[in-house]
Amino acid sequence: MKHFGGASLFLDRHDINTDEIIPAKYLTENSKLDLKPYMLEDLRLEGFDPASAEARAARVIVSRQNFGCGSSREHAVWVFEVNGINVVIAESFARIFRQNMFNCGMLAIELPSADIATLFAARPAEIGVDLEQGLVKADGREFFFTLNSFDRDLVRAGGWLAYADRKY
Amino acid sequence: MGQTITEKIFAAHHRDSPGGDSVVLDIDVVMCHEITTPIAINDLMERGMDRVFDPDKIKAVIDHVTPSKDSKTATQAKILRDWARRHAIRDFFDIGANGVCHALFPEKGFIRPGYTVIMGDSHTCTHGAFGAFAAGVGTTDLEVGILKGVCSFRLPQTIKVTIKGELPTGVYAKDVILRLIKELTVKGATDAIMEFVGPVVDRLSMESRMTLCNMAIEAGATCGVCLPDRVTAQYLWPFIDEQYDSLDQAVADFKRWHSDPDAVYARELTLDVSSLVPQVTYGYKPDEVMDAAELEGTRIDQVYIGSCTNGRLEDLREALRILAGRSVAPGVRGIVSPATPHVYAQALSEGLIQQFVAAGFCVTNPTCGACLGMSNGVLAPGEVCASTTNRNFNGRMGKGGMVHLMSPLSAAAAAVAGCITDPRKYL
Ligand code: SF4
Numbered sequence: 115m116k117h118f119g120g121a122s123l124f125l126d127r128h129d130i131n132t133d134e135i136i137p138a139k140y141l142t143e144n145s146k147l148d149l150k151p152y153m154l155e156d157l158r159l160e161g162f163d164p165a166s167a168e169a170r171a172a173r174v175i176v177s178r179q180n181f182g183c184g185s186s187r188e189h190a191v192w193v194f195e196v197n198g199i200n201v202v203i204a205e206s207f208a209r210i211f212r213q214n215m216f217n218c219g220m221l222a223i224e225l226p227s228a229d230i231a232t233l234f235a236a237r238p239a240e241i242g243v244d245l246e247q248g249l250v251k252a253d254g255r256e257f258f259f260t261l262n263s264f265d266r267d268l269v270r271a272g273g274w275l276a277y278a279d280r281k282y
Numbered sequence: 283m284g285q286t287i288t289e290k291i292f293a294a295h296h297r298d299s300p301g302g303d304s305v306v307l308d309i310d311v312v313m314c315h316e317i318t319t320p321i322a323i324n325d326l327m328e329r330g331m332d333r334v335f336d337p338d339k340i341k342a343v344i345d346h347v348t349p350s351k352d353s354k355t356a357t358q359a360k361i362l363r364d365w366a367r368r369h370a371i372r373d374f375f376d377i378g379a380n381g382v383c384h385a386l387f388p389e390k391g392f393i394r395p396g397y398t399v400i401m402g403d404s405h406t407c408t409h410g411a412f413g414a415f416a417a418g419v420g421t422t423d424l425e426v427g428i429l430k431g432v433c434s435f436r437l438p439q440t441i442k443v444t445i446k447g448e449l450p451t452g453v454y455a456k457d458v459i460l461r462l463i464k465e466l467t468v469k470g471a472t473d474a475i476m477e478f479v480g481p482v483v484d485r486l487s488m489e490s491r492m493t494l495c496n497m498a499i500e501a502g503a504t505c506g507v508c509l510p511d512r513v514t515a516q517y518l519w520p521f522i523d524e525q526y527d528s529l530d531q532a533v534a535d536f537k538r539w540h541s542d543p544d545a546v547y548a549r550e551l552t553l554d555v556s557s558l559v560p561q562v563t564y565g566y567k568p569d570e571v572m573d574a575a576e577l578e579g580t581r582i583d584q585v586y587i588g589s590c591t592n593g594r595l596e597d598l599r600e601a602l603r604i605l606a607g608r609s610v611a612p613g614v615r616g617i618v619s620p621a622t623p624h625v626y627a628q629a630l631s632e633g634l635i636q637q638f639v640a641a642g643f644c645v646t647n648p649t650c651g652a653c654l655g656m657s658n659g660v661l662a663p664g665e666v667c668a669s670t671t672n673r674n675f676n677g678r679m680g681k682g683g684m685v686h687l688m689s690p691l692s693a694a695a696a697a698v699a700g701c702i703t704d705p706r707k708y709l
Contacts, residue, residue, distance in 0.1 A: 129468050131675050133675040133677060133678055138655060139655065141318075142656075145324075156676050156677040158676045183469065186402060186403055186420055187318065188421040206469065208469070209502070213419070214421075214423075217420060217423060262301065262304060264301035265304070274423065275325075275329075275429075279429070282297070282298070
């Protein structure tokens with residue numbers, strides 16, 4: 115199972131799409147690692163610099179509604195994975211992105227808007243995740259989340275391919 | 283309790299309930315293109331799992347960048363080509379036979395009512411136009427689909443979209459879907475199916491129904507779907523004529539997939555299109571939509587007619603209602619990409635290609651082309667394109683470019699005017 119939690123990166127916008135996370139021109143790469151330098155290159159967000167130390171050190175992303183909409187490219191998940199980001203916490207996700215996260219054994223955690231607002235207000239530098247208890251921990255506070263039991267099994271199995279190969 | 287078409291398809295393909303509200307379905311058609319599949323193939327090879335569940339249920343095409351533009355895209359094409367050969371995948375489409383996946387595969391009769399279809403491409407929702415459940419997936423889902431013929435989904439909710447009234451002259455399925463996305467927003471249909479019904483849908487051609495379903499994903503929907511009827515049967519007839527004694531029999535058989543009258547919907551939405559006017563997008567999200575007239579005079583550098591949304595014959599014919607006998611405005615670059623070789627050949631024999639050339643358009647081979655800015659038709663920073671495609675995301679057609687989505691008629695009007703305009707004044 116992957117490690118979840120660490121330095122945070124707050125992306126304060128709704129509807130961040132997968133073209134912004136990894137532009138189409140990099141889809142010609144045939145290895146996940148080659149995607150590494152291009153994470154969030156086209157993100158439309160005032161003051162955001164994808165090359166900043168904060169973006170490079172991030173282990174957990176926090177964002178708003180409908181994160182990961184648009185193209186089905188799993189490259190958007192891989193570019194996070196190869197940059198050490200295994201968790202995205204948001205108010206809601208686009209379906210394909212969310213499934214791609216769990217399919218790679220990564221975590222797409224949905225929190226109620228009030229919790230997301232609290233997180234954005236505090237902007238904690240570190241965010242912890244306890245998968246077994248379903249807890250996001252930051253600044254001494256705890257936020258409960260629930261996972262679909264199948265999604266939890268995918269994370270435990272290390273992804274959909276390993277799971278499906280065993281079962282089907 | 284009645285069922286929707288999607289619930290019926292799910293029930294007929296149920297393989298497993300692995301927990302939560304997720305289900306695992308048997309998949310009838312796994313479609314592949316050269317951008318998202320090679321990495322799946324490489325991964326399967328590395329894991330020692332280079333197998334396919336059923337070569338006849340896998341369809342593959344090189345369409346996004348073709349002919350290849352550099353070594354990297356040539357390598358992607360080669361990985362897919364070698365793999366198709368290795369596994370005896372007969373329905374593999376390469377140069378000369380290739381075209382935009384979501385236009386090509388329906389044309390080949392691969393999609394039938396009641397089917398389950400996946401592809402590593404978000405606009406797979408297009409194929410719901412045939413009364414199928416068709417969903418875009420990521421590469422891992424694609425790998426499992428290739429290997430096992432299954433895919434997981436959450437139990438679907440359905441939004442019933444009733445489209446009524448009469449489509450006015452110069453207003454098309456593209457305008458209808460843009461208007462609906464504006465209403466639903468880019469997340470309004472997330473985790474849901476958009477089921478398009480009503481008198482307007484009944485009268486739409488399969489091509490227009492595909493345009494409608496194509497953009498369901500832009501409202502977040504898993505799939506768009508139309509109920510299969512006589513129009514569907516007529517389109518599919520060359521492929522199903524041995525299966526049924528008559529068209530009537532096919533139409534009657536298709537009815538088993540229709541949603542029951544007492545089916546339960548998560549939401550119902552009605553749009554009367556009688557007063558609808560041509561629609562265009564103005565921002566970087568497909569729900570940022572306004573009347574074409576409101577953007578009147580917005581200067582453009584390029585016009586693009588093509589893609590899985592609007593690169594079919596009907597679309598070329600409609601664009602020529604304005605372009606025939608007129609010329610592209612000075613300083614504007616016109617590009618048209620017929621979506622498939624069939625569309626190209628038919629357009630040639632009808633004299634459509636000649637008319638595009640006479641109007642000053644560049645005609646490309648069938649390919650995704652400018653739609654995703656990976657090969658030809660890329661915009662320079664600050665440039666603006668009037669486009670019949672489906673996405674206006676930041677950087678989509680080139681870094682710093684702006685894409686305005688619209689119907690082929692509106693794009694043709696923009697080409698002639700040199701700016702966004704209400705196309706109806708040219709009719
Ligand atoms: S035409 Fe555009 S939207 Fe359609 S499959 Fe090709 S790249 Fe995707």
